[in-house]
Amino acid sequence: HRFGRCPDAPSGLPMTEMHIRALPDSHRYVLTAAPHHGETFGSLCVLDLRLADDGHMSQLRRVTPYVPFPESESAGRSQYPYGTAWPVSGDVFLCNRWEDLVVLDRFGNEELVCERELLPMGYDPRLRLTHPKPLRARPKPPVIPQRTAQGAEYASADMRALIGVVNVRVSDQPLPAGRAPKRLRVLQVIPKSDAWMDKPLIGYGQENTPRIALGTVPLEADGSVYFEAPAGKQLIFQLLDENGMAIQTMRSAAFVHPGERLTCLGCHEPKNESYAAAKSQPLAFRRAASKLEAECGAVEPVSFHRQVKPILQNRCVACHLAEKKGPQKMGYEEMRGYSFYFGGGFSGKVMQPVHGGSRSIPGRCGAAASRIGQALLTAGHRAAVPEAERRRVFLWLDANAPQYGAYHDTAAQERGELVWPLLDVDPLHPLANAE
Numbered sequence: 001h002r003f004g005r006c007p008d009a010p011s012g013l014p015m016t017e018m019h020i021r022a023l024p025d026s027h028r029y030v031l032t033a034a035p036h037h038g039e040t041f042g043s044l045c046v047l048d049l050r051l052a053d054d055g056h057m058s059q060l061r062r063v064t065p066y067v068p069f070p071e072s073e074s075a076g077r078s079q080y081p082y083g084t085a086w087p088v089s090g091d092v093f094l095c096n097r098w099e100d101l102v103v104l105d106r107f108g109n110e111e112l113v114c115e116r117e118l119l120p121m122g123y124d125p126r127l128r129l130t131h132p133k134p135l136r137a138r139p140k141p142p143v144i145p146q147r148t149a150q151g152a153e154y155a156s157a158d159m160r161a162l163i164g165v166v167n168v169r170v171s172d173q174p175l176p177a178g179r180a181p182k183r184l185r186v187l188q189v190i191p192k193s194d195a196w197m198d199k200p201l202i203g204y205g206q207e208n209t210p211r212i213a214l215g216t217v218p219l220e221a222d223g224s225v226y227f228e229a230p231a232g233k234q235l236i237f238q239l240l241d242e243n244g245m246a247i248q249t250m251r252s253a254a255f256v257h258p259g260e261r262l263t264c265l266g267c268h269e270p271k272n273e274s275y276a277a278a279k280s281q282p283l284a285f286r287r288a289a290s291k292l293e294a295e296c297g298a299v300e301p302v303s304f305h306r307q308v309k310p311i312l313q314n315r316c317v318a319c320h321l322a323e324k325k326g327p328q329k330m331g332y333e334e335m336r337g338y339s340f341y342f343g344g345g346f347s348g349k350v351m352q353p354v355h356g357g358s359r360s361i362p363g364r365c366g367a368a369a370s371r372i373g374q375a376l377l378t379a380g381h382r383a384a385v386p387e388a389e390r391r392r393v394f395l396w397l398d399a400n401a402p403q404y405g406a407y408h409d410t411a412a413q414e415r416g417e418l419v420w421p422l423l424d425v426d427p428l429h430p431l432a433n434a435e
Contacts, residue, residue, distance in 0.1 A: 015071045023087045030093060032083040035070035041083035043067035053271050063106050084130040094132040101129045149259030161231040161256035162289050166282050167223035168239055170266025176363030179247050181239040184225050186292055187399060188212040189234040189253060190421040193407045200410050203402040204336050205343025205355060210406055210421060211302050211399040214431060215292030224282030227290040231258040232434030233424055238398060244391040246366035246398040251359045258433055296392045299430045301405025304332050306416045308396045311389045332403050339401040340370035367397035
């Protein structure tokens with residue numbers, strides 16, 4: 001809920017929810033409603049996930065309603081007083097208030113427990129008293145069975161990470177009519193390997209990351225999917241139609257450890273729904289897990305200069321120049337208005353609904369929502385651009401239309417050379433688990 005300018009993130013919601021702890025003998029949690037940038041402090045709230053999420057404040061109740069949410073409702077250090085709450089009960093909390101520790105209740109009463117010593121230069125905000133814990137007997141926590149390949153059994157364990165979806169059509173927003181999902185695409189998101197924001201700028205939108213298309217897997221008739229995924233990588237999934245275009249795409253990410261089994265009910269399924277046991281397992285779960293199948297040749301980072309520019313230059317430029325229609329030179333920057341991308345950061349572009357928000361809307365994202373993708377589906381362009389090359393362009397658009405596939409050696413990438421990211425990938429075995 002970063003900027004509060006999209007349908008599911010109106011202004012007034014917390015930017016981030018941190019230091020989440022369960023209330024004793026309850027299904028509720030206490031948390032700090034903190035800013036996206038700055039300290040991990042702000043206002044305190046109680047979260048109840050059993051309530052239906054209306055995209056607003058239905059699941060949250062403010063413990064400190066007299067403290068506005070940082071960034072989304074106000075700015076400045078004057079709005080960052082509370083944090084790191086430890087629930088003594090459902091009504092009483094140990095927490096920090098500025099540099100001190102206090103006991104606070106949900107009626108607004110507050111008592112000082114421990115006060116920071118005033119230094120000669122005043123208070124040092126970097127040295128707040130935080131994370132109080134009452135010294136008392138507590139029930140011994142249960143032993144949680146190990147469900148990943150770790151510990152003493154690591155060497156002999158099954159290292160495969162398996163991911164299943166019961167039915168991709170189970171979604172809190174309906175899939176578009178006339179675009180039946182056929183396959184599921186798995187993309188790896190590459191973490192930043194340097195410390196400077198947007199240096200280099202990976203794509204059109206700020207704070208974007210490189211992507212590697214790891215492959216696709218088939219969907220069964222009942223909408224189920226079951227496949228092997230590489231462990232130790234940041235993954236996102238996309239539903240594809242018969243043209244290889246994304247119908248729906250993740251804005252969050254998934255991660256699996258070696259040996260882990262991860263199961264989802266659907267794609268953005270309603271949060272309060274669970275899987276109703278059927279008489280038989282979903283079709284995909286009755287067979288061996290699918291292996292990722294390369295979509296457009298070799299598995300490598302998605303890059304405009306390496307995978308898309310040659311197609312545009314060889315198939316499109318001459319005709320566009322002759323007819324004086326559409327983009328002429330078809331360089332990366334010239335294709336901005338014809339592409340699709342989500343943005344982050346502080347640029348004014350992210351305030352536009354099509355380029356921002358915390359999630360995608362089924363049927364309104366990726367190649368199918370771009371002018372390039374729509375043009376390539378016309379009869380004339382189908383005749384001019386072979387299907388394999390069209391799908392390569394669709395993949396680039398669905399992957400957020402990146403210019404680069406790594407954060408370094410941009411000059412080599414602009415020459416169309418293959419440059420691998422420095423983190424979370426083995427160039428010789430891109431589908432292997434990350435170490």
